[in-house]
Amino acid sequence: MLLPMASTWAAEQEQTILQSGVAFTEAQIADARRVGINQPDRVRLLKVQEIPTPSHPALATTGEATSLISPCTIGLTLRYGIFIRDDHRDQRRLIVHELAHTTQYERLGSIEEFLRPYLHECITIGYPTAQMETEAKEIEREKCV
Numbered sequence: 001m002l003l004p005m006a007s008t009w010a011a012e013q014e015q016t017i018l019q020s021g022v023a024f025t026e027a028q029i030a031d032a033r034r035v036g037i038n039q040p041d042r043v044r045l046l047k048v049q050e051i052p053t054p055s056h057p058a059l060a061t062t063g064e065a066t067s068l069i070s071p072c073t074i075g076l077t078l079r080y081g082i083f084i085r086d087d088h089r090d091q092r093r094l095i096v097h098e099l100a101h102t103t104q105y106e107r108l109g110s111i112e113e114f115l116r117p118y119l120h121e122c123i124t125i126g127y128p129t130a131q132m133e134t135e136a137k138e139i140e141r142e143k144c145v
Contacts, residue, residue: 043099051074074088097139
């Protein structure tokens, strides 16, 4: 039930980032290539005071309950759009971690096809130990040595 709403919200947020965000620096594009992103020039970064939360109550509640989106969230990737909380804007490890999620979006083909397993893992296994999250943490460690 939540997947279509989450996919719509994610697509809307991605458009906001793509329209208002900034292109990556050469160093960030190089990191995107190292992470395996096929189209690094499409990625945009939007620095925000706080990561936006969905206005729909069920999505907002699920986001907070799974620790996906809360006042503590410092980064959120929505395919080619990445929100970064302003007080963490220069953290290369965080950006590389978020780029790992962009790679997952590309591999899976769409926002909905990414969110289906990602949300399932976060709800059933838990955000910190979800396989896709663990993969992003591993890529972050490998690429930021």
